Amino acid sequence: MAQPVFEPWNDPNEKPLIQFKNVSKRFGDFTAIDDLTIDIFEREFFALLGPSGCGKTTMMRMLAGFETPSDGKIFLSGQDIAPVPPNRRAVNMMFQSYALFPHLSIWENIAFGLKREGMPRNQINARVEEMLRLTRLEKFARRKPHQISGGQRQRVALARSLAKAPKLLLLDEPLGALDRKLREETQFELMDIQEKTGTTFVIVTHDQEEAMTVASRVAVMDNGKVIQVATPADIYEAPNSVYVADFIGDVNLIEGTATATGEGTYALHWRDGVPPLTVTTPQSFSDGQRAHLAIRPEKISISAEKPAEAANAVMGKVLDIAYLGNISTYHVELPSGDIIKAQTANTRRISRRAYTWEDTVWLSWTATGGILLAD
Amino acid sequence: MRRFFLIAVPYAWLLALFLVPFLIVLKISLSDAAIALPPYVPQFEWSEGIRAFVSQLDLENFTWLIEDDLYWKAYLSSLQIAATSTVLTLMVGYPIAYGMARAPQEWRPTLMMLVILPFWTSFLIRVYAWKGILSNEGFLNQFLLWTGVISEPLQILNTTTAVYIGIVYTYLPFMILPIYAALERMDDSLNEAAEDLGCSRLSAFWLVTIPLSKGGIIAGCFLVFIPAMGEFVIPSLLGGSDTLMIGKVLWEEFFSNRDWPVASAVAVILLLILVVPIVLFQRNQQKEQEGET
Amino acid sequence: MKRLSAFNVVSLTLGFAFLYIPMLILILFSFNESKLVTVWAGFSTKWYGELMQNEAMLDAAWVTIKVAVMSSTIATVLGTMAAYVLVRSGRFLGRTLFSGMIYAPLVMPEVITGLSLLLLFIGIGLDRGVLTIVLAHTTFAMCYVSVVVSSRLATFDQSLEEAALDLGCSQAQAFRLVTLPIIAPAVVSGWLLAFTLSLDDLVIASFTTGPAATTLPIKIFSAVRLGVSPEINALSTLMIGVVTVGVICASLVSKRALVKQQKEEQQAVHAT
Numbered sequence: 001m002a003q004p005v006f007e008p009w010n011d012p013n014e015k016p017l018i019q020f021k022n023v024s025k026r027f028g029d030f031t032a033i034d035d036l037t038i039d040i041f042e043r044e045f046f047a048l049l050g051p052s053g054c055g056k057t058t059m060m061r062m063l064a065g066f067e068t069p070s071d072g073k074i075f076l077s078g079q080d081i082a083p084v085p086p087n088r089r090a091v092n093m094m095f096q097s098y099a100l101f102p103h104l105s106i107w108e109n110i111a112f113g114l115k116r117e118g119m120p121r122n123q124i125n126a127r128v129e130e131m132l133r134l135t136r137l138e139k140f141a142r143r144k145p146h147q148i149s150g151g152q153r154q155r156v157a158l159a160r161s162l163a164k165a166p167k168l169l170l171l172d173e174p175l176g177a178l179d180r181k182l183r184e185e186t187q188f189e190l191m192d193i194q195e196k197t198g199t200t201f202v203i204v205t206h207d208q209e210e211a212m213t214v215a216s217r218v219a220v221m222d223n224g225k226v227i228q229v230a231t232p233a234d235i236y237e238a239p240n241s242v243y244v245a246d247f248i249g250d251v252n253l254i255e256g257t258a259t260a261t262g263e264g265t266y267a268l269h270w271r272d273g274v275p276p277l278t279v280t281t282p283q284s285f286s287d288g289q290r291a292h293l294a295i296r297p298e299k300i301s302i303s304a305e306k307p308a309e310a311a312n313a314v315m316g317k318v319l320d321i322a323y324l325g326n327i328s329t330y331h332v333e334l335p336s337g338d339i340i341k342a343q344t345a346n347t348r349r350i351s352r353r354a355y356t357w358e359d360t361v362w363l364s365w366t367a368t369g370g371i372l373l374a375d
Numbered sequence: 376m377r378r379f380f381l382i383a384v385p386y387a388w389l390l391a392l393f394l395v396p397f398l399i400v401l402k403i404s405l406s407d408a409a410i411a412l413p414p415y416v417p418q419f420e421w422s423e424g425i426r427a428f429v430s431q432l433d434l435e436n437f438t439w440l441i442e443d444d445l446y447w448k449a450y451l452s453s454l455q456i457a458a459t460s461t462v463l464t465l466m467v468g469y470p471i472a473y474g475m476a477r478a479p480q481e482w483r484p485t486l487m488m489l490v491i492l493p494f495w496t497s498f499l500i501r502v503y504a505w506k507g508i509l510s511n512e513g514f515l516n517q518f519l520l521w522t523g524v525i526s527e528p529l530q531i532l533n534t535t536t537a538v539y540i541g542i543v544y545t546y547l548p549f550m551i552l553p554i555y556a557a558l559e560r561m562d563d564s565l566n567e568a569a570e571d572l573g574c575s576r577l578s579a580f581w582l583v584t585i586p587l588s589k590g591g592i593i594a595g596c597f598l599v600f601i602p603a604m605g606e607f608v609i610p611s612l613l614g615g616s617d618t619l620m621i622g623k624v625l626w627e628e629f630f631s632n633r634d635w636p637v638a639s640a641v642a643v644i645l646l647l648i649l650v651v652p653i654v655l656f657q658r659n660q661q662k663e664q665e666g667e668t
Numbered sequence: 669m670k671r672l673s674a675f676n677v678v679s680l681t682l683g684f685a686f687l688y689i690p691m692l693i694l695i696l697f698s699f700n701e702s703k704l705v706t707v708w709a710g711f712s713t714k715w716y717g718e719l720m721q722n723e724a725m726l727d728a729a730w731v732t733i734k735v736a737v738m739s740s741t742i743a744t745v746l747g748t749m750a751a752y753v754l755v756r757s758g759r760f761l762g763r764t765l766f767s768g769m770i771y772a773p774l775v776m777p778e779v780i781t782g783l784s785l786l787l788l789f790i791g792i793g794l795d796r797g798v799l800t801i802v803l804a805h806t807t808f809a810m811c812y813v814s815v816v817v818s819s820r821l822a823t824f825d826q827s828l829e830e831a832a833l834d835l836g837c838s839q840a841q842a843f844r845l846v847t848l849p850i851i852a853p854a855v856v857s858g859w860l861l862a863f864t865l866s867l868d869d870l871v872i873a874s875f876t877t878g879p880a881a882t883t884l885p886i887k888i889f890s891a892v893r894l895g896v897s898p899e900i901n902a903l904s905t906l907m908i909g910v911v912t913v914g915v916i917c918a919s920l921v922s923k924r925a926l927v928k929q930q931k932e933e934q935q936a937v938h939a940t
Contacts, residue, residue, distance in 0.1 A: 377839065377840070378757065381749055381752065381757070382753050382757060382760055382766075384746065384749060385746045385747075385749050385750040385753065385766075385810065385814075386753075386762070386766055388746055388806075388807070388810070389750075389766070389769040389770070389807070389810075390769070392785065392788070392803060392804075392806075392807040393769050393772070393773060393807055394765075394769060395788060396784035396785050396787060396788035397784050399784060399787045399788055399791055400780070400783060400784045400787060403787060467683065467686070468683075470675075470676075470679035470683065471679055471680060471683035471684075473676065473679070474672070474675075474677070474679045474680040474683070475680065477672055477673075477676050478676070478680070479672070484919070484923070486680070488916075488919050489684060489688075490687070491915070492911070492912065492915050493687055493688075493691070495864055495911045495914075495915055496691070496907065496908050496911045496912075497867070497868050497885070497904070497907055497908075497911075498868050498870075499868070499870055499885050499888055499889060499892075500691075500694070500888070500904040500907060500908065501690070501691070503694075503888070503892045503896075503900065503904065504690035504691055504693065504904070505690055506892065506895070506896050507693065507694070507697065507706060507896045508690055508693065510706070510896070512706045512707075513706055514693060514706065517706070544686070544687075544690070547686075547687065601775050601777075602775075602777065604777065605777020605778065605779055605780065607778070607779055607871055608870060608871070608889070611893070612889075612892065612893065622777060622778075622779045625779050625780075625783065626779060629783060638783060639787070642779070642780045642783055642784070645777060645779075645780065646777075646780060649775070649777070653775050656775070657771070
């Protein structure tokens with residue numbers, strides 16, 4: 001039985017949980033957030049992705065109540081949250097440093113927020129136990145934060161911020177301090193916990209892989225503006241700008257001028273004396289408009305002979321091979337001096353590799369393999 | 376050989392000039408006073424051995440200290456003055472340390488320097504400065520008369536109040552610095568986390584900031600309390616004849632009454648009283664250091 | 669984001685006013701025409717002139733400086749040795765007693781230290797004067813030096829010394845060529861601390877001095893016991909001035925060094 005697809009952003013009847021309406025935030029002369037409008041829905045796992053200084057942390061701190069917008073309004077369940085101080089918001093935050101209270105035990109850390117609510121003693125006990133179970137920390141309840149490992153601290157921070165059952169949980173680079181292997185495990189754990197508790201998560205990260213793995217939707221930010229909001233697949237396959245294409249994953253960018261050749265088909269003239277490239281795109285370009293063809297390395301196939309039926313084929317010389325185990329990336333230099341990256345899966349043993357340094361090879365891709373982006 | 380030399384020289388120096396003198400004090404505190412030079416008669420000779428020492432143990436001077444109520448009153452009042460002024464110093468110092476820790480990063484070295492600067496200037500001069508302020512014709516009285524708060528000058532100089540002011544003033548940097556160090560080390564996101572979890576500003580301060588600066592508070596309090604207990608300069612310059620402090624008593628016993636055995640006994644008891652806070656202080660410092668690593 | 673609230677501003681302002689107003693008043697009234705130190709009667713530098721004529725005061729100042737230079741220098745040598753022993757020498761017989769004797773003088777009431785040293789000097793028949801004050805000051809100052817230096821040694825990367833040994837230095841050379849240059853700032857501040865403590869000390873000096881040597885604090889103390897005098901204000905102003913200039917210079921020098929280091933690091937980053 002097919003599960004209904006979770007995509008409330010496509011349903012016009014859904015009310016967003018959080019709405020940013022033309023929000024700006026300035027610190028002196030510096031504009032951290034520039035006229036931002038965005039909707040986040042209930043039960044979403046929403047990722048804010050961008051380089052440091054792009055304003056993603058400021059956005060999160062405005063949701064938590066540690067910053068107030070200079071302009072515009074933020075609504076939580078339809079209510080303006082500007083006058084609500086941080087300690088009265090149904091929003092909790094997991095800090096990048098975890099901010100565990102060093103003088104309190106794990107148990108007391110998790111119970112901290114519940115005690116402030118004035119919850120009866122036995123209910124606090126039950127709730128803390130539940131949180132400890134959820135994050136598999138039962139054994140460490142009596143320890144102090146400095147007596148447990150980094151991964152465990154991360155889970156304590158999560159348990160503490162979830163204990164009050166907030167409408168919205170904010171996670172500021174929650175996995176930044178963990179090593180790679182632990183980070184990957186924890187990503188799945190986070191998704192699992194998000195699903196179990198049904199809480200809306202907003203995560204801030206600069207790690208695109210992390211955003212792609214955990215999020216239902218990703219907002220790519222730069223210089224205080226949101227460049228694109230879409231599902232991870234759309235962000236990767238259909239970036240709306242050169243910036244997004246370049247920021248997420250590996251990409252070849254070929255600059256040229258577009259000329260329409262048919263219904264949604266364009267020819268990209270990119271070097272004198274070489275045949276133009278063919279690309280299909282739903283967007284429309286005027287003749288002679290500057291455009292970039294963005295094509296992922298794994299969409300390019302590599303062969304010794306010129307393939308007969310490829311929409312695009314170029315010849316070049318293998319300059320470098322990056323062997324990554326499961327895949328290899330070939331850096332191929334064209335006669336024009338451009339370098340194009342192509343990726344192949346290593347389905348055979350490396351000793352039987354078909355191409356090696358200095359070999360002349362053909363690179364080819366289909367008309368729909370790449371995407372044409374305006375400047 | 377080199378290692379032996381390295382250890383032996385400072386070791387021998389401290390033995391000869393710290394431990395031995397102290398044993399002499401102990402010995403003289405058990406001797407009888409005499410009108411001679413030196414003005415005491417040894418009650419026993421070290422050469423006679425431990426047994427002779429124990430059998431001849433003469434606690435006359437200590438009994439004297441207990442019987443004459445001047446001494447235990449002086450101890451009590453020293454304790455009380457030191458304790459009260461420690462609390463006062465904490466109340467003055469904490470807000471300053473807190474303000475410094477919250478000041479913008481680029482101000483902090485300057486603020487730090489402003490706190491340390493008085494520490495480098497002469498203690499005596501800083502106490503002396505208050506004489507001109509607190510006297511009957513002093514600036515404080517002039518100011519209060521001018522504002523009309525009082526109509527008669529207040530007698531502040533030569534009272535215990537002046538001693539409190541003097542101690543708070545001179546020992547303030549000792550209170551500020553450890554508290555500031557503790558507050559500055561504190562991660563600012565801890566306070567935000569507390570607010571995020573439902574604390575008001577004030578309760579976040581009580582539940583997070585105060586407990587986390589506890590080590591600094593304790594260190595600061597001991598750094599004020601211990602030297603204030605044996606203080607001599609402040610009570611003799613700012614205090615009155617009714618301000619009893621044991622440091623002053625010891626000084627007078629020694630220089631005015633020339634009763635060396637009693638002065639020594641006073642010193643021994645003062646040290647016994649101070650052993651408790653000194654040991655507690657050391658423990659706190661050790662705990663702080665372990666907490667950092 | 670740190671927020672400096674109104675409360676913080678008020679407490680900082682009042683706090684620093686409390687720390688500095690008494691000294692400012694002192695300085696102001698050293699330039700007072702009148703002998704009364706609480707009534708302003710016009711600007712004058714006559715008290716400085718009188719101070720310069722005061723032979724006894726100048727003698728005392730000279731004795732104090734002599735004592736301070738000698739005791740702080742010996743204390744720096746002994747204190748650095750003691751710090752090295754505490755941090756690097758591992759276990760030896762009586763280590764606990766040794767470290768106890770380093771820390772005890774820091775918390776010992778001055779009256780007791782002074783009394784005990786005086787009784788020692790009388791016991792061994794040493795004439796009291798400059799020598800006995802130097803001995804006394806060295807003893808407590810070396811403990812301060814040792815604390816300052818050992819805290820620097822404790823954070824010092826021992827593999828640097830090992831690298832020097834590995835590259836062919838003897839122990840002594842490793843100390844002279846590697847350890848000493850790195851801990852030098854701590855040694856210098858230890859010396860300055862010892863010097864200031866010696867300049868400042870009244871109680872221990874009063875116990876251990878004889879009629880032959882009077883230090884400045886003893887002189888000031890006997891003068892101010894009687895009351896406030898503009899001459900003492902002038903002297904205090906000079907002393908505060910010297911210390912202030914010294915502290916500001918020291919902090920400027922260290923700040924310049926820091927800025928220079930940061931700039932060089934930045935350049936190094938850009939150069940690659």
